[in-house]
Amino acid sequence: MSDVTLNAPKLFDLSGQVAIVTGAGSGIGQRIAIGLAQCGADVALLDRRSDDGLATTAGHIRAAGRRSIEIAADVTNKGSLANAVARTEAELGPLSLAVNAAGIANANPAEEMEEDQYQALMDVNLKGVFLSCQAEARAMLKNGRGSIVNIASMSGVIVNRGLNQAHYNASKAGVIHLSKSFAMEWVDRGIRVNTISPGYTATPMNTRPEMIHQTKLFEEQTPMQRMASVNEMVGPAVFLLSEAASFVTGVDLLVDGGFCCW
Numbered sequence: 001m002s003d004v005t006l007n008a009p010k011l012f013d014l015s016g017q018v019a020i021v022t023g024a025g026s027g028i029g030q031r032i033a034i035g036l037a038q039c040g041a042d043v044a045l046l047d048r049r050s051d052d053g054l055a056t057t058a059g060h061i062r063a064a065g066r067r068s069i070e071i072a073a074d075v076t077n078k079g080s081l082a083n084a085v086a087r088t089e090a091e092l093g094p095l096s097l098a099v100n101a102a103g104i105a106n107a108n109p110a111e112e113m114e115e116d117q118y119q120a121l122m123d124v125n126l127k128g129v130f131l132s133c134q135a136e137a138r139a140m141l142k143n144g145r146g147s148i149v150n151i152a153s154m155s156g157v158i159v160n161r162g163l164n165q166a167h168y169n170a171s172k173a174g175v176i177h178l179s180k181s182f183a184m185e186w187v188d189r190g191i192r193v194n195t196i197s198p199g200y201t202a203t204p205m206n207t208r209p210e211m212i213h214q215t216k217l218f219e220e221q222t223p224m225q226r227m228a229s230v231n232e233m234v235g236p237a238v239f240l241l242s243e244a245a246s247f248v249t250g251v252d253l254l255v256d257g258g259f260c261c262w
């Protein structure tokens with residue numbers, strides 16, 4: 001047997017690491033940002049929201065005994081992302097972890113969808129992930145290490161029955177393949193890139209009052225007969241970001257309650 005001195009629980013420890021999380025003012029990004037802090041990381045919180053979403057996230061991170069900064073920025077803006085990474089490194093230290101969760105969803109029959117609706121969603125969901133990874137990787141390449149997790153969706157693998165969202169599905173398929181491509185470009189320079197593809201998850205994106213009928217269908221269609229809680233995205237994100245996944249890159253981790261099996 002080889003080295004057994006490995007401290008297995010320590011593999012998930014993120015102490016001393018600096019993370020940036022986009023979409024950190026709500027839902028999946030918010031919960032993952034708090035989870036990273038609970039595992040020891042200091043976290044830069046980026047979102048375009050003007051409500052108190054980021055402040056709420058920051059409050060939980062303070063309670064976990066870690067530091068955070070709040071950055072109001074749009075992931076479609078390359079300059080804002082460069083500034084965000086620079087501020088993160090100046091105030092928290094060298095960037096080593098990133099989770100890109102900022103995203104939007106909407107629907108319309110494909111034959112009726114205006115070009116503007118298609119383009120606005122692609123700009124956030126696909127170009128936004130490209131620009132975020134680019135800004136983050138520039139710092140990580142300089143630092144000689146890094147791990148990035150992009151939040152894609154099972155919609156990048158399957159077509160959601162009853163939802164007319166061709167642009168959303170295509171954007172998420174794009175995020176999965178973009179991430180594999182980044183993973184291979186940076187594989188020999190210390191950076192790992194993976195995706196998490198959540199199934200239906202209870203967040204403001206899915207639990208609006210007008211969605212209540214839809215929510216029931218989502219639960220029925222999921223083999224586990226329920227939606228995911230945002231808490232259930234934390235473990236997968238910590239795993240992929242941490243030393244526990246040191247040989248894992250270019251992977252899409254479905255976290256979908258079994259949805260894609262059926």
Ligand SMILES: NC(=O)c1ccc[n+]([C@@H]2O[C@H](COP(=O)([O-])OP(=O)(O)OC[C@H]3O[C@@H](n4cnc5c(N)ncnc54)[C@H](O)[C@@H]3O)[C@@H](O)[C@H]2O)c1
Pocket residue numbers: 022023024025026027028029046047048049053073074075076101102103104105124128151152153154197198199200201202203204205206
């Ligand atoms: N909720 C689900 O069922 C589900 C399933 C699969 C994938 N996802 C993906 O998970 C990610 C998070 O979604 P969520 O459900 O937590 O939604 P959410 O609406 O609760 O959170 C998304 C956050 O992203 C931010 N954001 C949107 N556009 C932005 C931009 N241009 N710049 C900066 N921030 C921006 C929003 O302000 C919001 O705070 C998204 O990429 C979404 O597509 C969600």
